[in-house]
Amino acid sequence: MKRILLAAAVAALATxxxxxxxxxxxxxxxxxxxxxxxxxxxxxxxxxxxxxxxFARMDANNDGKITQxxxxxxxKRAEAAGRGPRPGGGPGxxxxxxxxxxxxxxxxxxxxxxxxxxxxxxxxxxxxxxxKGELLMMRQKMRGGxxxx
Numbered sequence: 001m002k003r004i005l006l007a008a009a010v011a012a013l014a015t016x017x018x019x020x021x022x023x024x025x026x027x028x029x030x031x032x033x034x035x036x037x038x039x040x041x042x043x044x045x046x047x048x049x050x051x052x053x054x055f056a057r058m059d060a061n062n063d064g065k066i067t068q069x070x071x072x073x074x075x076k077r078a079e080a081a082g083r084g085p086r087p088g089g090g091p092g093x094x095x096x097x098x099x100x101x102x103x104x105x106x107x108x109x110x111x112x113x114x115x116x117x118x119x120x121x122x123x124x125x126x127x128x129x130x131x132k133g134e135l136l137m138m139r140q141k142m143r144g145g146x147x148x149x
Contacts, residue, residue, distance in 0.1 A: 029046075030042045030043050030045070030046035030047075030130075030135070032045065032046075036131070036132070037129040037130070037131070038129060038130040038131075038135060039128070039129050040116065040119050040128070040129075043115065043118075043119045043130065044112075044115050044116070044119075047112070047115040047118075048112065048115075051108060051111050051112065052108075054111075055108060055111075057074065058070050058071065058074055060073060064107060064108065065105035065106065065107050066095065066105060066106045067104060067105045067106075068096055068104065071095060071096070095111075098110050098111055098113075098114050100113065118138065121138070122134050122135065122137070122138035124137070
């Protein structure tokens with residue numbers, strides 16, 4: 001049993017390690033085995049890595065929660081640095097919709113719970129994996145921009 005758990009942990013870490021930023025510092029490449037298909041397991045591993053980086057940037061008081069005040073402070077820092085608001089209202093509105101227990105803060109667990117839902121929404125043809133086109137469309141929708149042609 002311990003060997004199975006250890007093997008699963010090593011596989012998860014290896015998968016997460018492959019979810020590195022894409023070319024030009026773009027979105028992560030979640031296709032860990034480079035077969036042209038992003039499975040739910042690959043997507044969850046990549047999302048976990050992305051969420052860890054997001055929490056490091058946004059959780060200013062390191063309490064394991066992101067509040068609207070922390071989102072607002074990050075937006076002000078971005079604006080002061082010359083980066084205007086993102087189309088669609090930026091990350092705050094979307095992020096705070098993940099607040100499942102409506103306590104005014106989003107935890108890593110609440111954020112992770114949305115990964116499977118996002119995967120299923122992005123899998124437009126229902127084949128159980130995401131193509132590059134489906135990933136691109138999901139990213140465009142998240143950014144509030146037009147769908148790719």
